[in-house]
Amino acid sequence: MxxxxxxxxxxxxxxxxxxxxxxxxxxxxxxxxxxxxxxxxxxxxxxxxxxxxxxxxxxxxxxxxxxxxxxxxxxxxxxxxxxxxxxxxxxxxxxxxxxxRAQILMPYHRYQDKLEEESSNNKIGTTQKGIGPCYSDKYARRGIRYHELLDFDHFKARVKEVLDYKNKLFAGVYGAEPMDYDTIISDFEKIYDRIVPMxxxxxxxxxxxxxxxxxxxxxxxxxxxxxxxxxxxxxxxxxxxxxxxxxxxxxxxxxxLQTIIGVVKAYSTRVGEGPFVTELLNETGEHLREIGGEYGATTGRPRRCGWLDLLVVKHAAMLNGLTDLVITKIDCLTGIEPLKVCVGYDVDGKVYDYIPSDQAIVGKAKPVYKEFAGWTEDISKMTTYDELPENCKEYVRFIEEFTGVRVSMISVGPDRVNNIYIHEID
Incomplete structure (x- = not known):
């Protein structure tokens, strides 16, 4: 196995x-x-x-x-x-x-997601693809699973039942127009013969x-x-x-589960709302966004960029039981001097060496940084670890030491061949 x-x-x-x-x-x-x-x-x-x-x-x-x-x-x-x-x-x-057993994400889930996000004063920054409402229905036990599509008469009855509930929600809470049952069923009839065999x-x-x-x-x-x-x-x-x-x-x-591989971008990005301790609202942040192409593949939204937060990676190593790390986009750090990584959160003089659960605390945190000398060599064409500049190797070694997980692979470019292997991933 x-x-x-x-x-x-x-x-x-x-x-x-x-x-x-x-x-x-x-x-x-x-x-x-x-x-x-x-x-x-x-x-x-x-x-x-x-x-x-x-x-x-x-x-x-x-x-x-x-x-x-x-x-x-x-x-x-x-x-x-x-x-x-x-x-x-x-x-x-x-x-x-x-x-x-997978849940069918329905058209009314996307509609509900849009209505909820637009009406909220405390936006989450969802993609409005209906993900949250679909999972909510799953755990409320009103979700529709794929096996229910196999009996189309049963499926139609289930859609009617749930849509009646949703339309009351849309009208009563959001003052929005109801969704049309016949349109939804007609759309599913068109794809039925393609979906069912899968x-x-x-x-x-x-x-x-x-x-x-x-x-x-x-x-x-x-x-x-x-x-x-x-x-x-x-x-x-x-x-x-x-x-x-x-x-x-x-x-x-x-x-x-034998091998658990954690993928680490060599700097930090996030999309949507919420605290981001190492965010760079300056030219360096803009540079990382442009050189790294940091725009959402789904939404096209520009990503927020910042220095690598190693408290976050250490948190992931602990909770996932990581056996290996893969570092990506390290080539994007070329030419930046100095480089910084976050090794602690300073909140009113108290330094956290772990991620607090309360985002109000995280929102007040100031990053505690360790600085590294950068490098100017183009590493995107390098194929072995020995070729990497010593300063780049030091950056990689510190990630290993801080997280306690070995780095087995380094990505130095976007193509599937732009990789440097340090250890075999079993």
């Missing part, structure tokens, strides 16, 4: 898509275990850019079975659009399976693959600091994008 989990250690956008694509070359099965199409994973192959939202980033490897797991909230219309785009580019999509009971499929010593790669969306329990709550997503989320989101026992 070989199982690998890829998780983000910051606020997302660390480059997980590229790392999954690289690891997927040896995978027999790739499982997306949480999130929805609010995620945007960018993969660049031979200069060609693919932006994926629902499909696992390993989908470009056509020999591996790609599963959208039980923990995903899956908008079938977005899924089919992504598949159509790939197929127009000459790729096959007959290796994609949807778990029958629906399978996947939990036993994943466990049987592990029993047969196949290579299974688990892929999440978002990242540690957007975790519903341990992130910067309430400025978080609605699921658990951690290694623990694999157990519930894919249906495997935690002791079956």
């Amino acid at each position: 070989s199982s690998q989990v890829v998780v983000g250690t910051q606020w997302g956008d660390e480059g997980k898509g590229k790392i999954v694509d690289v690891l997927a070359e040896k995978a027999d099965m790739i499982v997306r275990f949480q999130g929805g199409d609010n995620a945007g994973h960018t993969v660049i192959v031979n200069g060609k850019k693919y932006v994926l939202h629902l499909l696992p980033s390993g989908v470009l490897h056509e020999d591996a079975l790609c599963i959208i797991g039980p923990g995903v909230v899956c908008n079938p219309f977005v899924l089919l659009e992504e598949m159509d785009t790939l197929e127009k580019g000459g790729l096959k999509c007959d290796h994609i399976v949807i778990s029958d 629906i399978k009971e996947t939990t036993h499929m994943v466990n049987e693959a592990l029993d047969q010593n196949k290579n299974v790669l688990f892929e999440g969306a978002q990242a540690m600091m957007l975790d519903i329990n341990y992130g910067t709550y309430p400025f978080v997503t609605s699921s658990s994008p951690t290694s623990a989320g694999v157990a519930t989101g894919a249906g495997v026992a935690v002791n079956r």
Whole structure:
């Protein structure tokens, strides 16, 4: 058995898509275990850019079975659009399976998300893709799962039941127009024959693959600091994008997870609202945004940029049980002098060496920095660790020392081949 989990250690956008694509070359099965199409994973192959939202980033490897797991909230219309785009580019999509336990993200979830965000005085900064309302319905036990689509008469009855409730909410709370039941059903009738063959009971499929010593790669969306329990709550997503989320989101026992890879961007970014201790509202922050292309793959929104926050990465290492780190976009730091990393939060004279749960405390924190000398050499074409400038190596070594996790791979460019391997990832 070989199982690998890829998780983000910051606020997302660390480059997980590229790392999954690289690891997927040896995978027999790739499982997306949480999130929805609010995620945007960018993969660049031979200069060609693919932006994926629902499909696992390993989908470009056509020999591996790609599963959208039980923990995903899956908008079938977005899924089919992504598949159509790939197929127009000459790729096959007959290796994609949807778990029958996954939640169907419905049109009324997107409508509700938009209404809630627009009416709120304390905005979260959601993508308005319907993710939060869909997860809310799941835990309120009014969500509709994919197996319910197999009996279309049953599905229509369930939609009628839930939509009646939603329309009362839309009119009574938001003063908004109701959604039309017939339109929703008609739209699902149009895609029914394409979606139904993809629906399978996947939990036993994943466990049987592990029993047969196949290579299974688990892929999440978002990242540690957007975790519903341990992130910067309430400025978080609605699921658990951690290694623990694999157990519930894919249906495997935690002791079956062997290698847990944390992806670390060499600096910090985040999208949306909430405290950001190392944020740079200056020319350096602007430089990082431009050199790193820090604009949302899903929304196009400019990302907030700052120095690397190692308290955040250490937090992720502890909660995910990381075995390996992959550092991405370190090439974007070339030419910056000096470099800084955050090693503590100073709140009214008290220095925290961990992440406080109260965002009011985090919002008052001043970063405690350690400075490093930068480098000017172009590292984007380097292929071995020995070639890297000594100052770059020192930066990497400090990340290892502070987090207690080895750095096994360094990404020095956007393409799947722009990697330096230090240790083999088992």
